Amino acid sequence: MTALLDALRDQFPVLDQTVHGKRLVYLDNAATVQRPLPVLHAMDTFYRESNANVHRGVHLLSQRATDQFEAARVTISRFINARFSHEIIFTKGCTEAINLVAHSWGGANLRPGDEVLLSHGEHHANIVPWQLIAERTGAVIRPIPLHDSGELDLEALRAMLSDRVKLVGVKHVCNALGTIHPIEEIVRMAKSVGALVLVDGAQSLANVDVDVQALGVDFYSMSGHKAYGPMGVGALYGREELLNAMPPYQGGGDMIRTVSFEKTTFNDLPNKFEPGTPNVAGVIGLAAALDWVAGLDSASIKAHKQSLLDHATEELNRIEGVKIIGTAAQKAPVVSFVTDFAHPHDLGTIFDQHGVAIRAGHHCCMPLMKRFGVPGTARASFAVYNTNQDIIVLIEALRAAREIFA
């Protein structure tokens, strides 16, 4: 494992630096993960060799760009086992993907009194778009309670289901606590009342296997930069029939069939939802990232991440005054904690001086923080390139903070 890990870390030049005179220990992977060299190369090569606008050109560069762009769509559709590549809509990120669904599907289908159920732990990206559309349509948003472990209260969900419920939204992997939610079961329950299921998969591609057909989800939103890919690119998976029936979201070039001031007709999938010049380099970078992930030995990577999580959990539990928030049985390698001696923000500053990059705050999950009665947490989140040594430094930094405050 060590040799493998060393080779892996070599792919991430950003890790090879010191901050405040200390070795960088990057544990902010749930905010954004670093990109390996093949991703940087793929984008750079595109700009140096094939850069052109897609879809509309008869010249070679444009054809090359279009071919690479559409090949990336196929890569992503295979990675999550979508039925058709045109079920993948490229967006600028996970947030936009959810806004697309809320606006287009929600705007066309929600009626006054209809209900959208969202887990109490959702990221603001899967709450606010629904609040905006609820205001317009008169639909009602209801939070699905969580257990103290951070797991979804499935009994409560069952009790909330009725034929007023039109959509259930839940994240696959919780960015704040790490909880992996039982999507298949949630889908089964939602289907029993005919509700659609949108899964916020922002944290998924780097952490769990995703098979949208096996999961049975209707919509699945993704983020490139959380999956070893570049910033500024994400994707929405939607079932073909649903996407076909939905009105366009944004208007512009490429998403139309014909435009006139009298009447405009729209293009087919996926173009209908992709107006304007897409982030071609970004999409190519994302495909390179997924190819890179697919090339790793998935079993040993999983074991490695689990051992990091176990190690960190154990060490944190040892320190007096530290409380881990989120103790689900199924977790991604994320530990969120509070202490009785320091505010998470102060911990963040002290850790930073030790070279340790963590996140402190509400992690864009204010309702979740409120649910656990904390203003925020300190969160360490791990990626393939993290090591046990990283955890040792984290714990040292935490002990140093305790020295200062306690």
Next chain:
Amino acid sequence: MTALLDALRDQFPVLDQTVHGKRLVYLDNAATVQRPLPVLHAMDTFYRESNANVHRGVHLLSQRATDQFEAARVTISRFINARFSHEIIFTKGCTEAINLVAHSWGGANLRPGDEVLLSHGEHHANIVPWQLIAERTGAVIRPIPLHDSGELDLEALRAMLSDRVKLVGVKHVCNALGTIHPIEEIVRMAKSVGALVLVDGAQSLANVDVDVQALGVDFYSMSGHKAYGPMGVGALYGREELLNAMPPYQGGGDMIRTVSFEKTTFNDLPNKFEPGTPNVAGVIGLAAALDWVAGLDSASIKAHKQSLLDHATEELNRIEGVKIIGTAAQKAPVVSFVTDFAHPHDLGTIFDQHGVAIRAGHHCCMPLMKRFGVPGTARASFAVYNTNQDIIVLIEALRAAREIFA
């Protein structure tokens, strides 16, 4: 000039290649312009040294990323002389910037019977979003006629103005014909009836000086990849008072002040309109591109581009059966033409075999094509790195096409 040009071309590795065994002559700059090395380096360096999510981190990388991101906002606001940097909203492109205005401003302000006037020559990106919002609000969209030269019929515009008109939308530089529209005059006329003016500046940053305060525009949309910057990033300029009064567009992280299932409050500018993880590397690349443009000797670059336009116009006018569409007095370096011997699409293929990349088709301006009674045009568009030799090859290719067809 030649030495200057050679040095300039060295900054664009993509130009140094052959296609179909011929030197690449890239004349598809209005679709997307190539990126100089400093832009590629800026993005690559970000990913290798500072990559982190912005705004929410207490650690050094996040602070560095945030500083660079906000510095880029200042660069862009200075480039177009905005009053405040928070009047710049980053988007994924020009198309999204216009959608933001149509949806947020239009959705909140347009009433049944209100009018939005758009030039007959607008890009689909500045037509379709308005059609979508018109359908929802009952507003009416009316095309402003064009003269045969491609210039806006200002008399006709004057006659159309009334207090029903709430917004006038026009592009600064026409991507299809090259026409530079007299924005100051249009703004004066629109203001006389209290209408706002949205200028589609997709083609501007690379081609004309932009001073949003001097122009007096209310909204100005921009595209990174048409200004020597990367794909997947663009910006909207909006006057502070207007942006402050507008409701949010997309919902998500960073655009909120507080979120709860009962009530969500929104953040201040610019964050209110920037939910989710932005394209940090892209924004940094765009700033690098504008710095690069600002570092060029603008007078000699202007003269060079004008001479390319004059040269191409003259040569094309010499060939029998060729007709240039778009003969405005003020033009960016774009020539659009049709022939009586070959369809634009066929010209595109033949040119490509000569190494010449042009665009053939409707250029996302179907109503404009219809106005000129053509199904599409062949369009050659020039950037700083093009040369007279490029035009000679273009003309040779056109003569070859004539051989085949005539």
Next chain:
Amino acid sequence: MNLNELYQEVILDHGRKPRNFRLLPMATHTAEGHNPLCGDQIHLMLSVRNGTIEEATFDGCGCAISTASASLMTEAIKGQKVEDAEVLFRQFQEAIVANGDTEPLGVLECLIGVKEYPTRVKCATLAWHALRAALESEEKSATISTETGEVIPHA
């Protein structure tokens, strides 16, 4: 392959002077074909009786390749049984995407050279997709797009 092989005399001829380029008021089946990326459009009209395509005409506007393709196609299918036209559609479709050799297609063979020009394959197949749309559609008219080849029956 050089340009002369793409723009063979027969293509140039049909591009310049398309056959069956007229309206067919008595059409029993029609379809619109659009290439949204370049704006090419063709309107295909068929008169089918007792399983035979008695007349096939088109109008619209497009490049030399799409015009020649529509012109040659209408010539080829006129007088044919619907099933035979469907077979021809499939053969043509296969030939234009295949790497190796396929069934010989007679005069239509000249269109197959376009496969060396990936950006132009859609021009050559536009009329053919319209043919399939017109024949398959339950309705009297249909619209197809080169982007998916999917049939959208008119409301």
Next chain:
Amino acid sequence: MNLNELYQEVILDHGRKPRNFRLLPMATHTAEGHNPLCGDQIHLMLSVRNGTIEEATFDGCGCAISTASASLMTEAIKGQKVEDAEVLFRQFQEAIVANGDTEPLGVLECLIGVKEYPTRVKCATLAWHALRAALESEEKSATISTETGEVIPHA
């Protein structure tokens, strides 16, 4: 600068046991301060009479820096004239962004070390922005945000 200089004893003390940390039912001016990026919130309450700040209290939740800053600030302004508090606001604000030396600020000086920690400056200034908002607002209450420092009077 090392961490001990940031987390001086006086900051730790005021962070742990904030002074004037209570509701002020008789408040004449109040303001909410939010740091939307980390979720820190303080609620500042003033009782102003005849141009003098007779009482200043706060509640809410935040880190050691923002809590200590609010605690120290309320101590510093209690009993001061409104104009003097405004001068203090400006001096503090200048000191915390300045590169060189500025006016000595007495006990408040301990907060100025935070300028070496750019991500934390907003924590130290949150209470102060709330002070300005409370004093400037025509209304009885206002909300400010660290992102722009702009005052949003309540509807």
